[in-house]
Amino acid sequence: MNINEIQDQIVEEFAQFGDWMERYEYLIDLGRSLAPFDERHKTPEYLIEGCQSKVWLYPSFENGIITFSAESDALITRGIVALLVRVFSGRTPAEIVGANIYFIEKIGLRENLSPTRSNGLLAMMKQMRLYALAYKSKQ
């Protein structure tokens, strides 16, 4: 699946929920099932400091593919982190740099990416792109 197919898949998953409560409950579940983050990477280097919640993002690059693992101290943020990892991890740098992210808006979570929320998510997305750009220039 390409990035847009995964985005469409997420949009479809969320379409089955009737109200916001179910959507957030699903996000909480996603947050809980996010792959564990290596504690050794919980360092300032990988920390994306938000005012409201913190996000850690650890990239690795092998055989032309970027893998991200991530973590947050807030569960809902973690759920959205899980979605972003699902979309961006296991991609080539070119795919990430060229991606147009629309699923967050479509599943009604746009407010979570507003700069004033300062929960680390917007910065996380930027950081993913920056890593991709850096790896791309190394290729």
Add this chain to the structure above:
Amino acid sequence: MKLAKSIEEIRSDFPILSTKAHGKPLIYLDNGATTQKPLQVISVMEELYRTTNANVHRGVHYLSDRVSDRYEAARETVRAFINARSREEIIFTAGTTASINAIAFSFGERYVGEGDEIVISGMEHHANIVPWQMLCERRKARLKVIPFSEEGVLDLEAYRSLLSERTRIVAVTHVSNVLGTVNPVKEIVAEAHRQGIPVLVDGAQGIQHGLVDVTDIDCDFYVFSGHKVYGPNGIGVLYGKAELLNELPPYQGGGDMVANVTFEKTTYNVLPFKFEAGTTNFTGAIGLGTALDYLSALGREAVAEREQVLLAGATAGLSAIEGLRIYGTAPHKVSVISFLPGQIHQYDAGMILDKMGIAVRTGTHCAQPLMERYGITGNIRASMAFYNTEEEIEALVKGVKKVTEMFA
């Protein structure tokens, strides 16, 4: 004490309270961050722009005279509201932050040198920390911090021992914006005065919850923001004792603050104008005067009593939730309650409450050192005003219960 209006009448004075948030009736419990404005304030601002707009103190013409009179009347309203001795002791600024910075600068210029000490408390808002740190850096002075107990009560014993012959000024908050603690500012001032040290009181969270009498407190400076006391934003007050203000150099130069300007030498205007450089926010000041009149007409003691009832309800309701911890349990508090339900992150809880239409504040509330004191990264704060209702408090408690279920 009874409020001069019924709760229905009061709520209809605040049109924003009938907002729907995410399709639910808005429950506004973030009054510590900013308060809502009554129609009286909203309409006076509009009326000013419609009928009475001209620059203050700068014309002999009809409109300028009229607006200048009203600006000075607002100053008198503020003076009476905080019981200052004279109108010249009331300086209009942009807000609490601006007032503290003004004093940290002017006072620092005049009185603070290398090795001197400034005493603040551990429960200060960043606005009453950073300007003093900046001053300390400029002057190579030192910051001393009064500790407080787990309940959120300042350690006065420690305070006394912090005062020394190097202490130049004490700056403490009247009321903690996180813990709700009302500090014994009168005692704090008396103690400092015994050693000839002036005291600045940050009244940002004090002014809106009852009577503030600066003559009784005997503080040297008292500062607050209009937007936290039902007035407009961008306006605030710096009260200072005239003897002291007269000694301080102005912190901004410009129009209106001068008596005579030549390229060789400029002499300054008298108080309060010496500290009001440039075109001031006169519409804001008049709006603030209207807000204070509104509170006085409602009955300030009645407002405080009403808020105590809401605080007691919220405290009882929230304490009954298993695993919930309240930060700030001082015997003397205003209607501010900070808490964390179990291990749930404040941001998670805040987001769910928001979806229920409940506005609370989450995070560090601009008081990071205080959060560190408790070993937390932030918490949730509900801050109540007289226009809140018992039903809203119940909804908050129910909402927090729901949050604990969702994240259990």
